[in-house]
Amino acid sequence: MVSEYNNPGSHKYFFIIALVFSIIVLIPMYVLVIIAFAVPSQTIAAYYPSLIPTKFTLSNLMHAFSGYSSILEAAFIKSLITATIVGALAAFLGFHASYGLSKLPVRLSSLIISVLFFSTMIPSLTIAIPISVSFLKAGLYDSALGLALAQELVVLPMTIFMITGTLQSLPKQIELQARVDGAGFFQSLYSVIFPLALPGVLAAFLLSWMMSWDEFTFAIILSPVHPTLPILIYLDSTARGNILYASAFSLIVTIPVILITMALSKFIKGNYMASGLTG
Amino acid sequence: MTVKLELKNVTKIYGKHKVINDLSLTVEQGEFFVILGPSGTGKSTLLKMMVGIEQPTSGKIFIDGKDVTKLPPNKRNLAMVFQNYALYPNMNVFNNIAFPLRMHHRTNISQRVREVAEKLNISDILGKRVNQISGGQQQRVALARAMVRKPAMFLLDEPLSNLDARVRFSARAELKRIQQELEQTFVFVTHDQKEAEALGDRVAVLNKGEFQQIAPYKELYENPANPWVGDFVGDFPMNLVDGKGFRPEWASVGSGDYSMVVESMESIGDVSFIFGSDSNGEHIVLRAPEKYPIGTTVKYTVNRFKDFGNQP
Numbered sequence: 001m002v003s004e005y006n007n008p009g010s011h012k013y014f015f016i017i018a019l020v021f022s023i024i025v026l027i028p029m030y031v032l033v034i035i036a037f038a039v040p041s042q043t044i045a046a047y048y049p050s051l052i053p054t055k056f057t058l059s060n061l062m063h064a065f066s067g068y069s070s071i072l073e074a075a076f077i078k079s080l081i082t083a084t085i086v087g088a089l090a091a092f093l094g095f096h097a098s099y100g101l102s103k104l105p106v107r108l109s110s111l112i113i114s115v116l117f118f119s120t121m122i123p124s125l126t127i128a129i130p131i132s133v134s135f136l137k138a139g140l141y142d143s144a145l146g147l148a149l150a151q152e153l154v155v156l157p158m159t160i161f162m163i164t165g166t167l168q169s170l171p172k173q174i175e176l177q178a179r180v181d182g183a184g185f186f187q188s189l190y191s192v193i194f195p196l197a198l199p200g201v202l203a204a205f206l207l208s209w210m211m212s213w214d215e216f217t218f219a220i221i222l223s224p225v226h227p228t229l230p231i232l233i234y235l236d237s238t239a240r241g242n243i244l245y246a247s248a249f250s251l252i253v254t255i256p257v258i259l260i261t262m263a264l265s266k267f268i269k270g271n272y273m274a275s276g277l278t279g
Numbered sequence: 280m281t282v283k284l285e286l287k288n289v290t291k292i293y294g295k296h297k298v299i300n301d302l303s304l305t306v307e308q309g310e311f312f313v314i315l316g317p318s319g320t321g322k323s324t325l326l327k328m329m330v331g332i333e334q335p336t337s338g339k340i341f342i343d344g345k346d347v348t349k350l351p352p353n354k355r356n357l358a359m360v361f362q363n364y365a366l367y368p369n370m371n372v373f374n375n376i377a378f379p380l381r382m383h384h385r386t387n388i389s390q391r392v393r394e395v396a397e398k399l400n401i402s403d404i405l406g407k408r409v410n411q412i413s414g415g416q417q418q419r420v421a422l423a424r425a426m427v428r429k430p431a432m433f434l435l436d437e438p439l440s441n442l443d444a445r446v447r448f449s450a451r452a453e454l455k456r457i458q459q460e461l462e463q464t465f466v467f468v469t470h471d472q473k474e475a476e477a478l479g480d481r482v483a484v485l486n487k488g489e490f491q492q493i494a495p496y497k498e499l500y501e502n503p504a505n506p507w508v509g510d511f512v513g514d515f516p517m518n519l520v521d522g523k524g525f526r527p528e529w530a531s532v533g534s535g536d537y538s539m540v541v542e543s544m545e546s547i548g549d550v551s552f553i554f555g556s557d558s559n560g561e562h563i564v565l566r567a568p569e570k571y572p573i574g575t576t577v578k579y580t581v582n583r584f585k586d587f588g589n590q591p
């Protein structure tokens with residue numbers, strides 16, 4: 001696939017845009033890092049905090065972790081479980097729903113997908129309260145599974161939209177060929193279509209995972225007793241006023257996202273599946 | 280001869296559009312059967328009904344005497360090669376060829392794959408990804424995948440049309456050789472009459488969902504069933520004069536009762552064809568031993584006619 005980015009001229013512009021975006025993203029990260037590692041007298045305790053601190057220490061982090069490790073660990077594990085359930089469920093449900101939608105005429109499937117997005121138009125806060133009532137009855141309140149199910153509401157339409165696009169771009173003959181070659185319906189679905197849709201499914205998994213990882217509204221209402229990481233950070237930086245702890249925890253929130261993105265990006269950007277097919 | 284494939288009064292309707300209209304057909308065991316027709320005439324739909332991807336609106340399909348009309352593709356024991364080869368892009372060449380064997384729970388998969396690869400001269404690319412090989416190689420891989428399972432018959436949907444002219448020529452010869460070696464039934468769909476001529480034991484000419492004629496190519500050319508077939512088959516449309524048709528080589532140029540005005544000319548090797556119109560405005564193509572300047576009137580004699588009677 002020859003994209004315009006292979007052209008050296010436009011490559012330059014792409015680089016500039018990427019640089020600007022990187023700066024926008026990296027400045028807050030930088031502030032986070034210096035608060036976490038510089039001595040407090042140069043950052044949060046200073047009247048005029050320095051952007052370029054000169055004295056560094058690990059004691060901020062040590063304090064945050066030592067005084068707090070069990071709560072932090074619990075929050076981390078809860079966030080991890082919740083996000084993984086959300087991602088896995090989104091990939092599983094999204095793939096099957098999208099397969100069905102990809103068989104419909106494009107006009108009809110686009111209509112159904114837009115209807116799915118209606119659910120995301122309602123503010124989370126409004127539905128979080130009735131959901132929490134139902135969850136209290138069902139015993140899902142304050143559980144990772146309950147929170148994951150609520151967050152799934154938000155991510156599923158986007159997931160289906162993404163995977164349907166991937167499936168619609170696959171040549172129809174591949175599936176027909178699998179059937180002629182002797183594959184039953186489910187065999188062709190899982191041994192031929194699923195591997196081909198994998199980049200889309202992984203992208204959907206990643207996106208859902210990240211949306212859940214820093215999701216706030218449902219988390220604070222549906223899981224306030226044993227909070228997830230974003231709630232813990234919020235409580236530290238506002239209610240408890242402990243910005244040092246909040247910065248340390250924020251770094252912990254960021255690292256898994258970077259790792260998982262790096263791990264999956266190879267599959268997602270790869271157009272390894274696009275060639276070998278014409279028409 | 281035993282009948283391999285039989286279509287009985289097959290009709291396919293999409294919405295209000297009748298794509299296939301009451302077709303009946305028998306294909307013999309071991310026959311290379313070509314379905315020839317212009318694009319958009321229902322060729323692929325017909326093939327899809329044979330393989331089981333589409334269901335006929337009415338009519339029945341028999342393979343080896345068994346009614347398969349309602350059977351899904353994986354129960355029909357057929358192999359198909361699509362125009363774009365539909366190789367599984369997530370698998371390498373070996374796994375592509377092995378796929379039908381795995382789906383049918385066969386044993387000795389590796390040995391069988393190597394055997395077929397040997398026959399098609401693709402043993403050296405078994406480890407490659409399908410996007411790393413050339414179009415000609417992709418076509419062989421698709422054919423190998425079709426052959427590997429020893430199916431009841433082969434269905435091929437314009438499998439040569441994506442190849443370069445040179446490769447296509449050798450691939451065509453090879454396809455014919457393989458079909459003769461396997462002694463298997465091939466149903467081959469194409470819009471290219473050179474392929475139909477070179478490959479087909481019999482050729483069915485399809486237009487607007489109906490068979491116009493089913494015969495060996497030579498007979499289609501010499502003795503078309505109707506003026507449409509005469510027009511469609513051949514390098515040049517059959518000339519029509521007074522409701523009778525003739526091929527360029529059936530006329531001799533120089534003298535005679537007929538005449539036309541030369542409008543253009545084309546030389547293929549040492550043969551020249553002259554194009555013109557007669558006094559009724561009919562387009563005429565003649566084979567001429569020498570060149571004629573544009574605008575001259577040429578007299579010719581027709582030595583042989585195909586009489587269409589009162590057919591339209």
